[in-house]
Amino acid sequence: MRIDILTIFPGMFEGPFNHSIIKRAVEKGHAEIVIHNIRDYSTNKHRNVDDYVYGGSAGMVMMIQPIADCIDKLMAERVYNEIIFLTPDGQLLDQGLSNQLSLNENIIMLCGHYKGIDERIREHYITRELSIGDYVLSGGELAAAVLTDSILRLIPGVLSDETSALSDSFQDGLLSPPVYTRPSDYQGWKVPDVLLSGNEKEIKAWNYNKALERTRVRRPGMLGDNKQTDSQEL
Ligand code: ADE
Secondary structure (H helix, E strand, O other), X not given: OEEEEXXXXXXXXXXXXXXXXXXXXXXXXXXXXXEEEHHHXXXXXXXXXXXXXXXXXXXXXXXXHHHHHHHHHHHHHOOOOEEEEEEEEEEEOOHHHHHHHOOOOEEEEEEOOOOOEOHHHHHHOOOEEEEOOOOOOOOOHHHHHHHHHHHXXXXXXXXXXXXXXXXXXXXXXXXXXXXXXXXXXXXOEEOOHHHHOOOXXXXXXXXXXXXXXXXXXXXXXXXXXXXXXOOOOO
């Protein structure tokens, strides 16, 4: 998968993209991430990327020209499945959408700033508007980094043990059960006996029931009426 990110703060991606899963996805050849500085596309002699809002309200708006030129150049080079604008008024990102997006070949992510971007970019280029949560960030960069991480870890081969993405919270409609590692007794705080029993069937049922209980308590809205949510018998 190729992801092109359009931003006025390219440096914001250096940290998140140079570690852990995203770094590994790129190194293993599963993903190519190209960061474009929108300012490089400005034809303005001061390299401006924003201008005053028509109609007189306060704040600045990102101009069409540098963004349009950058997207046009990319679209002339390859076909894009999605051109995504990260914005707090977009569709809320969830695991199902990340799964769907992970099947794409080429994606553009556009990060907004200031008061927003000229509406005509949204009307004529953007195929999807996404929010990572009901709060306002200073720009779309952190949201684009979150979206990139959530997509890339789902590409087969990116995680060393593929099943670990499958057992993520949300992936099967449930939150993850609690997990433990050695020692089995830390100053009297004990790991549940069943997990040390070696009985695979009992361990599976315990994990399922704990996942169900955690989902019921923390995110009851995830348990729809038609979902199989009965406790597993041992
Ligand atoms: N830009 C600013 N806030 C955002 C959010 N919550 N999600 C996506 N993009 C944003």
